[in-house]
Amino acid sequence: MEIQEIKQRLTLAMLLQHYGLKADKQNRLKCPFHNDKTPSLQLYYKTQTAYCFSTNCNTHGKAIDVIDFILYYEKCTKHEAIKKAESIINPGAVTTQTTAPKQANEKAMFLERMFTYFKNAVHNSKPAREYIESRNLDHKQLEIGYNAGQFHHGARKDESLINDCLKYGILLDLGLKSRTGETAYKPFGKWCIVFA
Ligand SMILES: [Zn+2]
Structure with a gap:
């Protein structure tokens, strides 16, 4: 699956559900990428990106798209994050797609x-x-x-x-x-x- 297609099909809401995370009414949550005491991670549903306002955070200063979100959450490589994204979008279909080629x-x-x-x-x-x-x-x-x-x-x-x-x-x-x-x-x- 192309990165572009993943970004079209995978939403932040799907990721929150997948990882059992819950945002507050202001679309903020305690950042899962650093030890966060107050909700520092802001979600932007319009662009499907997130941003952590804490300077203690590895991700601080960059907008996090859905693939980065997985990458930081799983502490994995970009390639693995893409595979994971595919499996969230399309559970069950990934193994055959990746092994056949x-x-x-x-x-x-x-x-x-x-x-x-x-x-x-x-x-x-x-x-x-x-x-x-x-x-x-x-x-x-x-x-x-x-x-x-x-x-x-x-x-x-x-x-x-x-x-x-x-x-x-x-x-x-x-x-x-x-x-x-x-x-x-x-x-x-x-x-x-x-x-x-
Ligand atoms: Zn953070």
């Missing part, structure tokens, strides 16, 4: 890394370059990779790589075993030229 991003980053590796393999494989030329394709112009099927072997073999490969379909576990008794995976597009 992250997963998509991890997948894209992983596949990009693999494709870079496949592209480099074209430079290292004369037969692959000859085959690409025979198909009238120019690997210097086009984004073409070559998968020798070795990316999960030798020095490159590590568990997190293999797990990511399995997760994103670059390796398939068909339940086969190699001669040494280890699990043998079937690589996606082995001995093929590959395109992103």
